[in-house]
Amino acid sequence: MSNPLVAAVQEDTFPTVLYEMWLVLEHNPSQYPAISQFYWTASQNLSPNQSKQLHEMIAYYKHLEYNPPSPFSSQVGDSPSPGPLLLAQESRQKRSLDVRLPAARPGDKHAHTIRGTDARLRVHVDSVAHTFGPSGSDAELDVETHSHLSKQKGADSGPTWSRITSTVTLGTKPRNFIQDLARYCEKVDVQQRIHEFTSVKPPSPNTGTLVSLAAEYAHHTENSNISMFWRSVIEVQVALRCESAGQQPHQVWAKKLSGYGDGVFDQKKFETLHGNGRKLCRLVAGGMKIHLYNAVPALKKQVTNMTIAELTQVSLLFRKPDLDPSLLIAMGYILKSLKSMHSAINFKIHTLASASKCASLGISQVVSSMNLEQSDLLFDSIKFRSMVLPERSVERWFELKTCSPTIDCPLGTLSPEPIDEDFQQRLLQLTDGNITFIYCDLDPEEFKNPIPTNQEGRSAWTEKQREKAASCEKINTVEELSDLLKKLPPKGKQENWLYKTIGPEFNDRKSFCVIGAQGELIFMVIRSMPEEYRTKITEVVQACYPNDFVHLEHGRGAMKTKYFCFWNRYAEHGMGAPEEIHPNDLIRSTQEESSIARHRVPFLSKAITDDGGLIFSQLTAGLHDVLGWVSDQVEQHLPERFESLTEVFEDLPDEPLFAPVYPFTKLILNMGSQTEGHVDPTDDGFCVVIPFGKWGGGGLGLYSLGVILELEHGDMTGFASDCIPHFNLTMTGLRGSLVLATDxxxxxxKDSKNHWAHAIH
Known part of the structure; x- marks a missing residue:
């Protein structure tokens, strides 16, 4: 008898065979020994990925104490019904699987599970299509219609929502972390780990200040497990203290730490410490005992390289281990290890949280780290400005809750009292007080936009403007600029007017700012960036993008752009959603199939997350001083606008990776920038542009004002980019630009939390 698995491998139908094996085992478990032996003999014919799939399936039936659900089963209410009708079989050409569910009455429940396929799953509920899971993943769907819960009073007054319970789809890094943690838990010598933690002596008493915490953090420089654990403890302590004060890390630094450290501990290191602490807080929200594994350098590195959103996926899986069947075995190893560790080691909540923090939440300081109700209360109180985590699956954690530790982990209480919350305004550094303000009666919202909407027309319009600007007069004084602004009509310059150039020598190279009738920014130029900041911009960009920032023949398509930002324009809003159901368990019945469906909170752009944030973090680390200087200039010269930007930024979901861009929500890197005429309607009021490189020409044309700004490397300009049509003159050489704005x-x-405010904390 030929081995069907070998044939399946040869014919590239391996997923189907796995599915058939699943069916046999599910309906006749007694066949497990024969089938497992039969399939093991063919393992040498499998690829590593296929072998892994087979091993997981065999292990699934070997270790689990309950029978998995049927691959195709359906129930409506309490009575069984036939499974769904397969509309199209899986094929290599059409990697999709259509399933049609019977029509449902409000409150009726359908449970459908589809496993063992490598296809996308398209499910029709009440004639509406929904897509779950990427190609290559299992899909599981549990749908309950909740039109009776929707807050609508008429047929057209809002969407209908359906309740679902679906498997989580972990990203690559969260999944790798869970699997690596499981391998570690499987192989680790628990007794050795217990010895390490119980033999360490408590640290010497400290003064109870952030300075002492920073000094203690800098002291633990070894790469040992215990040193790594101490650093993790301090990171969480600092994050909890800053969170209780409600301040950004740079504000904490300026108030409490600036001037200390003698170069051993600077602002950048403190912000990294704080960001790592926020990430660890999100991770241990899955279970406080998980914090012990931050002593493992390889695992800790994975944690710090993930975003808060990715760590939220990990915490979600820890709270509800059954959400991803493909990781059930891995989670089993982890929970077993946690139980062993907890049986021998315990540490108290006051190890991480201060006395006042515990008191404010009604938590006992000496309560066990495995008191899930108390530890969940602590970490759920932290405001990440994103979706709250759902309640924990108590059944999975029951054994860990009921076993008693034998030894207390001898960790001293490092956490001092919270920072006082009456912060003074952050001290400004490197701001330029020597700036000239020019006031006019113009309102940028009244400016007309004559740029054609089609590409051919836009290109022709831009070339025409460049020809007009090729030979134009320069204006050199504030008085000349004021006279020009007074002559402008309310809707901006007339088409036949000539352009005027504002060069580097304008106003004796001093900075200036033009303010409109309503107090809003028209445009400004600040030329006071410190030289040491200017020189590093090109070096940093070329180091991060060595193949992109090169000499190009400028023209359409030559410019390369990286959008580092938070996206919210495609978010799904929660109007009419029942508040008593967690948003993870809801889907709009009118939702159309979309690759970005169900994004409900602002999320980081692909340019940031594609490589795990590596290049973005290198870029912002290298430009840290430049970005901080820009923030200071906006705060100094446009305080009301800065306050508005800050309110928006501080309401974003917490992502320490994005902190250097404060107070803006997007950083755009243009390489080879020679733009055609356009406006940026998504910019909220204005944008900041900093050109860099070595180039000739390329002046920035502000059409409505009839001026051309000639900027030098490292000059900063800001203008009402959402209202003023702008373009670049023809240029030669190597030029890029940093653009900062808020979408x-x-x-x-900011205003309504996308109508999910009831589920945001």
């Missing part, structure tokens, strides 16, 4: 589509999140 106006973030405003709905």
């Amino acid at each position: 106006r589509h973030i405003r709905p999140w």
Whole structure:
């Protein structure tokens, strides 16, 4: 008898065979020994990925104490019904699987599970299509219609929502972390780990200040497990203290730490410490005892390289281990290890949280780290400005809750009292007080936009403007600029007017700012960036993008752009959603199939997350001083606008990776920038542009004002980019630009949390 698995491998139908094996085992478990032996003999014919799939399936039936659900089963209410009708079989050409569910009455429940396929799953509920899971993943769907819960009073008054319970789809890094943690838990010598933690002596008493915490953090420089654990403890302590004060890390630094450390501990290191602490807080929200594994350098590195959103996926899986069947075995190893560790080691909540923090939540300081109700209360109180985690699956954690530790982990209480919350305004450094303000009666919202909407027309319009600007007069004084602004009509310059150039020598190279009738920014130029900041911009960009920032023949398509930002314009809003159901368990019945469906909170752009944030973190680390200087200039010269930007930024979901861009929500890197005429309607009021490189020409044309700004490397300009049509003159050489702005589509999140406010904390 030929081995069907070998044939399946040869014919590239391996997933189907796995599915058939699943069916046999599910309906006749007694066949397990024969089938497992039969399939093991063919393992040498499998690829590593196929072998892994087979091993997981065999292990699933070997270790689990309950029978898995049927691959195709359906129930409506309490009575069984036939499974769904397969509309199209899986094929290599059409990697999709259509399933049609019977029509449902409000409150009726359908449970459908589809496993063992490598296809996308398209499910029709009440004639509406929904897609779950990427190609290559299992899909599981549990749907309950909740039209009776929707807060609508008429047929057209809002969407209908359905309740679902679906498997989580972990990203690559969260999944790798869970699997690596499981391998570690499987192989680790628990007794050795217990000895390490119980033999360490408590640290010497400290003064109870952030300075002492920073000094203690800098002291633990070894790469040992215990040193790594101490650093993790301090990171969480610092994050909890800053969170209780409600301040950004740079504000804490300026108030409490600036001037200390003698170069051993600077602002950048403190912000990294704080960001790592926020990430660890999100991770241990899955279970406080998980913090012990931050002593493992390889695992700790994975944690710090993930975003808060990715760590939220990990915490979600820890709270509800059954959400991802493919990781059930891995989670089993982890929970077993946690139980062993907890049986021998315990540490108290006051190890991480201060006395006042515990008191404010009604938590006992000496309560066990495995008191899930108390530890969940602590970490759920931290405001990440994103979706709250759902309640824990108590059944999975029951054994860990009921076993008693034999030894207390001898960790001293490092946490001092919270920082006082009456912060003074952050001290400004490197701001330029020597700036000239020019006031006019113009309102940028009244400016007309004559740029054609089609590409051919836009290109022709831009070339025409460049020809007009090729030979134009320069204006050199503030008085000349004021006279020009007074002559402008309310809707901006006339088409036949000539352009005027504002060069580097304008106003004796002093900075200036033009303010409109309503107090809003028209445009400004600040030329006072410190030389040491200017020189590093090109070096940092070329180090991060050595193949992109090169000499190009400028023209359409030559410019390369990286969008580092928070997206919210495609978010799904929660109007009419029942508040008593967690958003993870809801789907709009009118939702159309979309690759970005169910994004409900602002999320980081692909340019940031594609490589795990590595290049973005290198870029912002290298430009840390430049970005901080820009923030200071906006705060100094446009205080009201800065306050508005800050309110939006501080309401974003917490992502320490994005902190250097404060107070903006997007950083755009243009390489080879020679733009055609356009406006940026998504910019919220204005943008900041900093050109860099070595180039000739390329002046920035502000059409409505009839001026051309000639900027030098490292000059900063800001202008009403959402209202003023702008373009670049023809240029030669190597030029890029940093653009900072806030996306106006973030405003709905600031104002209403995308109508999910009841589930945001």
